Amino acid sequence: MQTNFLPHLLADPDVALAEKILRKCVHCGFCTATCPTFLELGDERDSPRGRIYLIKEMLETGRPADAETVTHLDRCLTCLACMTTCPSGVDYMHLVDHARAHVAKTYERPLADRLFRRMLRLVIPNPSIFRLALIGANLARPFARWLPAKFAGLFALAPKRLPPPSWVDAAQTIPAKGARRRRVALLSGCAQTALDTAINEATVRLLTRLGVEVVVAEGMGCCGALEHHMGETDAAHARAAKNIRAWTREIDGGGLDAIVVNTSGCGTTVKDYGHMFRNDARLAEDAARVSGLARDVSELLADLDLAAALVARPRLRVAYHSACSMQHGQKITTLPMELLAKAGFEVVPIPESHVCCGSAGTYNILQPDLATRLRDRKVANIATVAPDVIAAGNVGCMVQIGTGTPTPIVHTVELLDWATGGPIPDGLEALTASENASA
Amino acid sequence: MSLTMPAPEPEILAARDDLIARLREIVKPANVVHLDRELAPWECDALTMYRQKPLVVVLPETVAEVAAVMRLAAELNVKVVPRGAGTSLSGGSLPLADGILLAMGKFNRILEVDFENRVARVQPGVTNLAITNAVAHRGFYYAPDPSSQIACSIGGNVAENAGGVHCLKYGLTTNNVLGVEMVLIGGEVVRLGGKHLDSEGYDLIGLVTGSEGLLGVITEVTVRILQKPETARGVLLGFDDVKAGADCVAAIIAAGIIPGGMEMMDKAAIAAAEAFRPCGYPSDAEGLVIVELDGTAAEVDHLVGEVAKIAEANGATSVRVSTSEAERLGFWFGRKNAFPAVGAIGPDYLCMDGTIPRGRLADVLTRMDELAAKHGLRVANVFHAGDGNLHPLILYDAAIPGDTEKAEAFGADILRLCVEVGGVLTGEHGVGVEKRDLMGEMFDEVDLGQQERVKCAFDANGRLNPGKVFPTLHRCAEMGFMHVRSGDLPFPEIPRF
Amino acid sequence: MADHLAPRDEADLVEIVRDARAKRTRLAVEGRGTRAALGRPIETEATLSLAGLTGVTLYEPAELVMTALPGTPLSEIRARLAENGQELAFDPIEHAALFGHEPGSTTIAAAFAINASGPRRPKIGAARDHLLGFRAVNGLGESFKSGGRVMKNVTGFDLSKLVCGSFGTLAVLSEVTFKVMPRAATTETLAVLGLPDDDAGRLMREASGLPQEVDAAAHLPASVAGPFAGTSTTLIRLDGPPVSVASREADLVARWRDRGEIEILGEDASRRLWDDLREARPIVAAEGPIWRLSLAPSDGPRVVAAIRAADLPLEAWVYDWAGGLVWLAFAGRAGPLAARLRAIVAEAGGHATLIRADEDERRAEAPFHPQPAPLAALAARVARAFDPDGILSPGRMTAIPTKEA
Missing domain, CATH: 1.10.1060.10 (Alpha-helical ferredoxin)
Structure with missing residues (x-):
């Protein structure tokens, strides 16, 4: 135009x-x-x-x-x-x-909006504060109706049961089981390490089982996406710069075959570091290198020999929810479904799979009405295919969809970990018990 | 921009605040958009060459609201421009500076699917593709499929009588609509047709379909849905000369074969489509013909063989037959995205839409190349070869002073050429503002006068989407419409506006 | 006796209409005058016959297009098309059996003016779907054109749709250009025997939604005359290349084997049968009024059941268009039953047209289904846009409530 x-x-x-x-x-x-x-x-x-x-x-x-x-x-x-x-x-x-x-x-937002946004920026990217906030939200839940409407979205999302911090999210190098085929860095994520520690644990189990050494790099933290989408460029860049430096140390040190991200929202941003720093003389090159190495965990898994590690498991009907950051941001569309199918699951596509579930980073907190409409639309679409379990590759979607459906929702890697000998994902025990009974 | 629209009426502009206040009493206040900085998104549809911010935008949510807006417009004598999804390529919903833009986007629900009678009743803002998506699980689809089907609304399809790539066999919108509910300029709600064929009295559905928003505001549509053919296969034919492709198309039809779709693209369009996303088109071909044959497996296999034989006899340099549904859709992918894909190399493009007698295809293409040279612009061609509907895409750069005018002049020459060989100005995009001033090339004063009197029968004061379709605006009284003899109005009992 | 005016060319036609307008002479517009008994009877000072304007002026088989003068008889059009293996796919009803004239004698202009169609209407459309363009003379005596000769055209209002089914009340057609189609290589018919109306309706609707692409579906109850008299018969038509017809036929026979005995009618029997159905021949023998209902297909059997339950003197009925078209023959006179019949039809959301009845009855009972007031007013305004003085077949479609001139 x-x-x-x-x-x-x-x-x-x-x-x-x-x-x-x-x-x-x-x-x-x-x-x-x-x-x-x-x-x-x-x-x-x-x-x-x-x-x-x-x-x-x-x-x-x-x-x-x-x-x-x-x-x-x-x-x-x-x-x-x-x-x-x-x-x-x-x-x-x-x-x-x-x-x-x-x-x-x-633009100067109204004071309440400004404070709320500042609070989100302070809390969510910092796992320890976020964990405290979630505990606080649970304690405050009975009083929710006296709090400003803005907090409604937040309360809706706060899980009723909060996992303790996981060993897996501390800086360390976790060796591969057997011969080392790859060495990768894992982005632990921020909210994810507070909301659902099982994802990183499953990822590490699965990867090490398949011969991958996993580095949780010293100094790595939130990818910066949250502030980036709020337009807080400087703050976002500061976080990204920390990660770029942390991973560059590893690339130059022990070497990295990939930087693995298991939250597709973060993956989209890490893959964009190169663009974000394109005009930054000091970091442009390192940022481009980091972006070049960034992979969604499914991309890495496609290169590994999953089939050899499979154990017998019930053939559950899995509705795969493609996160927007996965399918639109990173253009990874069928790969996770192929992996799940390869692992022995019955994979069914969800109608209107291209439409967002309403999670979208902090969207469900900032725009609770629209987010809820979109969640309900998504849940209704999922219901049409009547799955045993929903799989997704983004913790935000999992939390969002989970608030609207009794069907269990897990990360794709949790299912793949289970299929290759890992523990059964939370929420599936009852399901497999009845499956086994009927089998 | 050399387009003249009806001059804004100062008294309407002056009364804008009052109008806005009254509209906010009819619809939710948030559904009245009036701040200047918020009006830009509505300043044009998919014809970006002409732009105008509307006086005010209203987003009604119910038929009652539409009727109330129309009554208010009548009371205040304000013009109204209806708009669907804003995908018109002829400027059918170009706003007026002194007119209400009635945006029907919130009418986006499918009201009823009646598989037994093979109809769907939908609100006008539902997209063309959404209808197919809503019935696909039972093996049905809605046949007309304009390239913009993902986004264009059924209300707009009816207003423009939209076509698509399957028209030769399955018809245009007009052949697939059974019922319409619409609000007339005075706010009356009328229902035409229903789930049955053959409408009562005059075929007003047929008239309203393709009337470009000049006769009423469509608030509900009943369409036929068809069972998907058991099989559809695509045949991709490459030719080293466009004329050979055109001859092949004629030979297929002459052999008594009516393909589900038959499309042609020239070298420039092939290149653009391949650049957007490779879909396996022969890169060295001068012309590409996509033939789709549908029906039962036995019939399709038979016809695929016949078409391949005809193609070889007509000098096809490559013949590829789809062996899977994915491959067939792949054949179509480039064609369906050809317009915007050309936009990516444009940077701007003007899409023309003439139809010609099929037999003149080769001749017209040759002369179009001459015109391109004369105007110093590039042109890419995609066309519905089965029915002779051409879509030359004129590439220009709006940032270069004078380029827009050159593109307009080139486009006008192409359309004159279409009419000269026995064709028409527009096959499916509508006249809108884009071809309005060329109507005289095809119709004389009497022809146009007859159409304008029909307009007067619906809208005696010319307040509904004026400035579109007709090159000159006549007052209805001037047209002899309010025919008075010996002081008596004929049919005095018939209500008038 | 009214004057009989027969123009020799379009200029002549313009003169006649202008003259009539100047003299305030009303004209009964007709093709060859075979169907004056269709619609409301009208009284005019003159009859305007198009019988003298005949001939095919353009025919390009490879472009699927033909242009003809209005008075050209269908027999001539069909013969020309047959030379190239083509046909008028909309298969216009000629009312030959209903009004007792020779098949082929009606005109091409009339086929459009009454928006004629045949049993394949649901699939292939009616006259309205095949008229690409026309020339005509309006009530002002102006010669104008609309549309074109190409398949796809949205240039200006689609007046072709308006003139189709306008019964000569808007303009006098002086030339018509229409789409022609290849004639199917074969046609065969499946006859499923012994189904009651409801089951037949379900079968026809099912057939219309199958990928086997059924070309027409009709049902003859046991009571109607013809080759199947005594046995109710559901007819499913299949057109196409032999390989296609054979495979579809095999699929359908396998599908419906358990529904009833199935007979297959070959090419000749099939064509005769569907020609007869188009002309409503199975019910024309009845003495009383004949009605034609247009409905949603699922309402066909339901409405017939309601009519029978209402104890109206129904003698015979036939379903076409998978139940969407119902022909009804009654005993007695149209008058006493019209209101009750129309109430039943209106409830279902369709319309009822009185096709054959005595002149006085057609004058008394609106033959065409009455419209709601806003729509009737709109239609009247549209008519005035073409014929402001009401000189073209005034009153043919609806009664004209004006004072006589």
Whole structure:
């Protein structure tokens, strides 16, 4: 489309990039069809095409963001379904990143909103604080109705039973079982280490069983995605820089075959470090190297000999939920399903699998109404295929979907770990007992 | 932009605040969009060449709200432009500076699927593909499939009489719609047809289909759904000369074969589609023909053989027959995404939509190349070869001063060429604003006058989507519509606006 | 006696209409006058016959298109098409059996003006779906055109749809351009014997939704005349290349083997049978009024059951279009039953047309299903957009409530 940027604005390379992205959009509207918020709201402003126009209007003059534009940008899940649909190759992800940074710089949110967001930024990326907050949320749950409405989403998501911290998330090197085939670093994640420690434990068990040495690098922490999506570029970059340095030490030290991420939301961001630091003279090269090594755990598993490690397990019917960051962000679509099928499960696709479940990082906390609508839509779609268990590759989706369905939901690696001799994932015991009884 | 739209009425612009306040009493206040910075997303549809921010956008949620908005518009004499998914390629929903833009996006529910009678009753904002998705589990589908089917709405499909790649065998929208509920300009709600064939009295469904939002606001549609053919197979034919491809198409039809779809792409379009996502098109071919044959397995096998024979006799350089459903869909993938894929190399494109008698295909393509040279622009061609519907995509760069005008002039020349060889200005995209000023190439004053009087029968004050379709606006009285003789109005008992 | 006006060309036609308008002469527009008894009877000062405007002016088999002058008889059109293995796929009813004229004698313009169709209507469409473009003279005496000669065209309003089924009340067709299709190499018919109406309805609806692509589905109750008199017969038509017909037939026989005895009708018997069905021949022998109902297919048997339960003097009935079209023959006069019949049909959401009845009855009972007021008003405004003075077959479709001129 035609753009009319004030010439001096284009001197900023970030603005110049945004302009280049905007020029690619031909306004065909295909993206509206797969945008979860447009499907729910039917309002052009809540579609990718509408947001692109709102962003264009704002950036062309460099004017400060306004409340309305912010509202519609905030409603964007950043699920990137639009990018999968777009036949013109519009890089919506980097456009909306830039727009959010512009919002963060030029728009003052109402005080309560500001404090709430600051609280999220303080709490979630810091596992120890997050754990305390979740305990606090459980204690405060009886009083939830007296707290501001903003907290509703938070309470809904706080698990009733919280696992203790796991040994697996401490900095260490965990040797491979048997001959070492690979050496990889694992991103432990932030919220994940507080919400569901079983995922990293299963990942480490599975990988070491398959001959992979796993490094939990000293100094590694939150990937920065949370602040990145809030437009807090500096804070996000600071976190990313820490990880880049931690992993670079390992690359230059013991060497790394891959940096494994088992939360696809984080994976999308780590794979984007190269882009984030492209204009940073000191870190550009290391960031690109890190991004180049980043793999979703399923990508690594595809290269390993899973079949040799399989043990007999009941053939459960697994509905695979593809996280948006997995299918749209990282373009990993069928691989996890293939792995599950290879491991002996009956894998069924979920209708409307391209539509977000509403989790989307902190979206279900910041936009609880829309998130709940999308969760219910997802849960209804899952119900049509009547699975025994739901598998996903992103802890956020697991928590989100888990609040809406009695069907157990586990991480793909938990099922693969079980299928190769690991313990049965939480929540499946009853299921397999009856399976065995009927078998 | 050389397009002239009806001049905004100062008294309407002046009364904008009052209008907004009244609209906020009808629909949820959040569904009235009026701040200047929020109107940009609606300033055009998929024809980006012409842009105009609307006076105000209203997003109704119920038929009663639509009727109330229409009554208010009538009372205040404000123009109304209906909009579906905003995927029109002819500017059918280009807003007016002094008009309400009635955006029907919230009408997105499927109301009923009646498999027994093979119909689906849906709200107008439901997308074309969503209908198929809703009935696919029982092996049914909705036949018309415009390239934008993922996003275009059924209301817009009816308004534009949308086509697609399967028209030759399965018809356009008009052949697949059984019922329509619509709100007239004065707010009356009328239901036309239903689940039965043959509508009562005049075929107003047929008239409304393709009327480009000039006659009423569609609030519900009943469409036929069809059982998916048992088998469909694609045949991908490469030719080293476009004429050979065109001749092959004619020979297939002459042999009595009506393929489910038959599409052609030229070298530029093949390259663009392959660049978007490789789909195995022969990269060295000058022309590509995709033939889809559907029916029972025995019939399809038979026809695939016949088509391959005809293709070889007509000099096909490559013949590939799909052996799986994935491969067949792969054949279509590039074609379905051809428009925006061309956009990626454009950077801008203008998509034309003339139809010509099939036999003139080769001749028209040759002359189109001459026109491209004359205007100094590139053109990529995709077309529904089975029915002669051409989609030349004129590539230009809106950032280069003068390029837009060149593209417009080139497009106009292409359409004149279509009419000259016995074809028409638009096969499926509609006239909108894009081809409005070329209507005179095809119709004379009397032809247009007759159509305008039909418009007057629905909208005597010309308030519904004015500035579209007709190159000049006549007042209905001027058209002799309110025909008065000896002081008596004929049919005095018939209510008038 | 009314004047009989027969133009020799379009210019002539324009003159006649202009003259009529100037003199406020009403014209009864007809093709060859075979179906004056269809619709409301009208009184006019003159009859405008298109019988003199005949001939095929363009026929390009490879483009599937033909253009003809309005008075061209269907026999001539069919013969020309047959030379190239093509046909009028919408298979227009000629009302030959109903009104007692020679098949083939009706005109191409009339086929469009009454939006004629045949048993394949659900699959292949009616006249409206095949008219690509036309020339006509409106009530102002202006000659105008609409549409074109190509398959896909959305340039301007689709007036072709409006003139189809307008019974000459909007404009006088002076040239029609229409889509023609290859004639199927073979046609055969499965006859499933012995099904009661309800089961037959279910079978027909099931058939219409199968991938075996059934081309038509009809049901003859045991009571109707013809080759199957005495046995109720459900007819399923299959058209196509022999290899296709054979495979579909085998599939369907296997599917329905347990439903009843199945007979297969070969090519000739099939064609005769469907021609007869198109013309409603199985019920024309009845003396009383004949009605035609258009319904959702599942409502066909239900409405017939309701009519029978209401104790109306129903003599015979036939289902076509998988139950979506029902022909009814009654004993007695149309008047006493019209309101009750229409109430039953309206409840189901369809419409009822009185096709054959005495002139006075057709004058008294609106032959076409009455429309809700806003729709009737809209239709009247549309008519005025073509014929502001109401000189073209006024009152053919609905009674004109104006004062006489």
